[in-house]
Amino acid sequence: MGESRPAGNGPARTPAPRDATALAPAAPSLHPGAWWLWALGLGTAATRTTNPLLLALLLTTSAYVVLTCRPNTPWSRSYSAFFKLALAVLLIRLFFVVALGSPIPGTHVIVTLPEVPLPHWAQGIRLGGRVTAEGVLFALYDGLRLATLLVCVGAANALASPSRLLKSLPGALYEAGVAVVVALTFAPRLIADVQRLRAARRLRGRPDRGLRGLLQVALPVLEGALERSVALAAAMDARGYGRTADVPAPVRRTTAVLTLGGLLGVCAGTYGLLTAAGGTYGLPVLVAGVVAALAGLRLGGRRSPRTRYRPDRWTPRACLVAGSGVAVAALMTAAGSAEPEALHPGVVPLVAPTLPLWPAAAVLLGLLPAFLPRER
Structure with a gap:
């Protein structure tokens, strides 16, 4: 049969070329370790202050970056769950202060609750009594710090x-990394299953x-979790999970x-940095411990031979993202030594917290990932 041609004397039309973007490979995503370093940097900065204004700025920074950069994946929807968990932690902290009292002395009484008498062996514990503004504010600042740390971890879980992340771990940490990854993916998948089942019930x-x-x-959520556990165990067994290679005895020792020496050095160096007396030896011991642990x-890693398919690369954008989080942590740590009163507002006597300028500018460095161009 002859080839069909359009009517007319003109030449036959050629089919339009396909869109080049449909055949082009997807743009490489950011290294997951960069997101975790960024989030841990913000979390470290949160542990260095109890100023509610700085903590609120850290929360806003992490939320903006997550809303701007998170992918459309099941685990990216876990950020809201971590935010609700942080809010629950804050409310529980305030409830215990109201119900059990606070060791912070205060003179501004908010309310006086009926006090329950306790036996003599429970001295030092009270139920009810006076609720002071100083105790409530101290609990609010302390609970907000823990809540901010939880939200930062949730940001890393939503972005990476x-x-x-498991593929990027060293071979020596592979088995521990599998356990951590399974634990981290359990909550997002559980939340996705609950949302899917609730939507199906509403439609019916x-x-x-x-x-x-x-x-x-x-019940269906539990059944799905058990099925995934059995499938995961079968997949791990088929891929040789837990196998080790023979290495010489001197290498093992x-x-x-x-x-062990590196971990002890890290602990001793961290203790030295946190104490005033160990400021001279803290940093060298910490660096030596990190080097020994990495070695x-x-x-x-020789005992866990494995290969990586298309390993993630540290691109310039990944280095900038990780560096922004490390910079926030370093600058906030330096601010804690330079301006301790601004980073830790007092509650006895009651003073209004102020926003220190250069620590706030340091926190704003965490917004850098939201403004970096995407990699092509």
Whole structure:
């Protein structure tokens, strides 16, 4: 049969070329370790202050970066769950202060609750009594710091792929990394299952709230979790999880000495940095411990032979993202020594917290990932 041509004397039309973007490979995503370093930097900065204005700025920074940069994946929806968990922690902290009292002395009484008498063996504990503004503010500042740390961890969990993070771990940490990744992916998948089942029940006109709805949703969620556990165990067994290679005995001893000594050095160096008396030896011991631990992990990787398919690369954008988080942590640590009163506002006597300028500018460095151009 002849080839069909359009009517007319003109030449035959050629098919339009396909869109080049449809055939082009997807743009490489950021290294997951960069997101975790960025989030841990913000979390470290949160532990260095109890100023509610700085903590609120850290929360705003992490939320803006997550909303701007998170991918459309199941684990990216876990940020709201961590935010609700942080709010629950804050409310529980305030509840215990109101119900059990606070060791902070105060003169500004908010309310006086009925006090329950306790036996003599429970001296030092009270139920009810006076609730002072100083005690409530101290609990609010302390709880907000812990809540900010939880939100920063949730930001890392929403931005970084757990499976890609596992591929980037050294061979010596592979087995521990698998356990951590399974634990980190459990919460997002559980939340996704609950949302999917509730949406299905709403479409069928069935209740998805209350005790009855909770019970009818919990059973399928538990069943799905058990099925995933069995499938994960079978996949790990098929891929040789837990296998080790034979290494000489001197290498094993050297690995153990370097790893144990490095961890002890890290602990001693961190203690020295946190105390005034150990300021001279803290940093050198910490650096030596980190170097020894990394050398031990490098040697320990010989016992876990494995290959990586398309390993993630540290691109310039990944280095900038990680560097911004490290810079926030370093500048806030320096600000804690230079301006301790601004970073830790007092509650006895009551003073209004102020926003220090250059620590606030240091926190704003954490917004850098939201304004960096995407990699092509």
